[in-house]
Amino acid sequence: MAPSPQVSTHPLLVHKLAKLRSCTTLPSEFRQLVYEISQVLFYEATRDVPLRPTRVVTPLVECEGRELAEKIGLVPVLRAGLGMANAMLDALPEASVWHIGLYRDHATLQPVTYYNKLPPKPDMSMAFVLDPMLATGGSAVEAIRLLKLAGTPQIKFIGLIAAPEGVAALQAAHPNVPIHLAAIDSHLNEIGYIIPGLGDAGDRQFGTA
Numbered sequence: 001m002a003p004s005p006q007v008s009t010h011p012l013l014v015h016k017l018a019k020l021r022s023c024t025t026l027p028s029e030f031r032q033l034v035y036e037i038s039q040v041l042f043y044e045a046t047r048d049v050p051l052r053p054t055r056v057v058t059p060l061v062e063c064e065g066r067e068l069a070e071k072i073g074l075v076p077v078l079r080a081g082l083g084m085a086n087a088m089l090d091a092l093p094e095a096s097v098w099h100i101g102l103y104r105d106h107a108t109l110q111p112v113t114y115y116n117k118l119p120p121k122p123d124m125s126m127a128f129v130l131d132p133m134l135a136t137g138g139s140a141v142e143a144i145r146l147l148k149l150a151g152t153p154q155i156k157f158i159g160l161i162a163a164p165e166g167v168a169a170l171q172a173a174h175p176n177v178p179i180h181l182a183a184i185d186s187h188l189n190e191i192g193y194i195i196p197g198l199g200d201a202g203d204r205q206f207g208t209a
């Protein structure tokens with residue numbers, strides 16, 4: 001059985017999430033909030049990444065330090081995942097970034113892939129798929145399917161807001177992929193939007209509504 005999704009309860013994150021949802025929040029502040037919330041979620045989602053010993057020379061002596069034992073890859077789902085990737089790349093500059101372009105067809109709600117340049121063996125041992133909205137779950141399920149096809153050994157999903165329907169779909173399709181979120185909302189409306197949600201995360205980041 002898939003583990004329960006991890007939903008952050010950090011008070012600062014909960015506070016920022018309310019601002020993110022507000023229809024009065026303009027794109028510049030929206031992008032900043034996506035950045036700040038994503039960075040907190042990235043720290044939480046990487047809590048169990050293994051470390052290995054390394055030697056460090058300080059200005060005074062040589063000592064033992066520890067470094068990440070995984071090669072971390074960030075996989076933003078275009079467009080809306082881009083703002084999340086910036087935040088995580090600033091937290092871990094040595095991460096590699098692999099873009100996957102998907103949009104959700106408005107009529108069918110099915111994901112349509114328009115960009116995938118994953119090589120046969122992407123150079124990462126742990127991938128974080130980034131998409132702020134997990135609605136029906138179709139886009140996340142497809143992005144993770146593409147990553148698994150490319151042979152990525154460990155995959156985690158980080159989103160900002162999910163519908164229960166999206167969580168269930170992702171857990172059913174990929175039960176071995178842990179899910180990290182800022183919130184699980186009430187339901188999807190009749191056109192597949194998360195309620196209460198925040199609207200269209202791509203449009204709100206890039207001012208294209």
Ligand SMILES: O=P(O)(O)OC[C@H]1O[C@H](OP(=O)(O)OP(=O)(O)O)[C@H](O)[C@@H]1O
Binds near residue numbers: 078081105111137192
């Ligand atoms: O769980 P799903 O039902 O698949 O919906 C979620 C998808 O919808 C949004 O992308 P959108 O199609 O709006 O593309 P965009 O990021 O380019 O705006 C969102 O960023 C997800 O990728």
Ligand SMILES: O=c1cc[nH]c(=O)[nH]1
Binds near residue numbers: 135192199202
């Ligand atoms: O509520 C939703 C659902 C899908 N995509 C979004 O950006 N928002």
Ligand SMILES: [Mg+2]
Binds near residue numbers: 200202
């Ligand atoms: Mg969109």
